[in-house]
Amino acid sequence: MYPKSLKELINELMKLPSIGPKTAQRIAFYFIQTSLEECQKFSERLINLKIKLKKCKICFNFSENEICGICQNIRRDSKVICVVGDQRELVAIEKSREYNGIYHVLGGAISPLEGIGPENLHIKELLVRLNSEIKEVILATSPNVEGEATAIYLAKLIKPLGIKISRLAQGLPMGVDLEYADEVTLAKSLDGRREL
Secondary structure, X not given: OOOHHHHHHHHHHOOOOOOOHHHHHHHHXXXXXXXXXXXXXXXXXXXXXXXXXXXXXXXXXXXXXXXXXXXXXXXXXXXXEEEEOOHHHHHHHHHHOOOOEXXXXXXXXXXXHHOEOHHHOOHHXXXXXXXXXXXXXXXXXXXXXXXXXXXXXXHHHHHHHOOEEEEOOOOOOOOOOHXXXXXXXXXXXXXXXXXX
């Protein structure tokens, strides 16, 4: 139905996360209608990304330098480490503009079904960073089965070090009616309630 080159592009686009056949087809047709210069610019950006982007030697955030901008920033509170599963979670926390500490990116979460164990994550590197200067570790892994398992595992490793361990609060998002909340979310909300 499609020429070989178009079919190949659609197949490659479908390998991207959350891209199905129709979306891949739309993107492919976008590139057909775009100028050759724009297509070249796009492909150069992809190649440039793969060449320049690396992981920070300290926290494993993405960076174009050996050490990322967050780790280099002396105004950040280096006594508090926020542990996240991946860089997207780090970005989400940064967007809140409420956190001024440093980070540690694990590179995923413990998931035996996917063959990801503690040895596949940057847990050893986190433990090396936990010296006497560190006052708190915030476990900001996702509130799913894998994230919870990872948080519990890390808490067991960190607790003997005498460092304060905290977990992000979980519960109801703003603007949601209680009647539409699921039981687990309501239970977490009740468990994490605070005094006014």
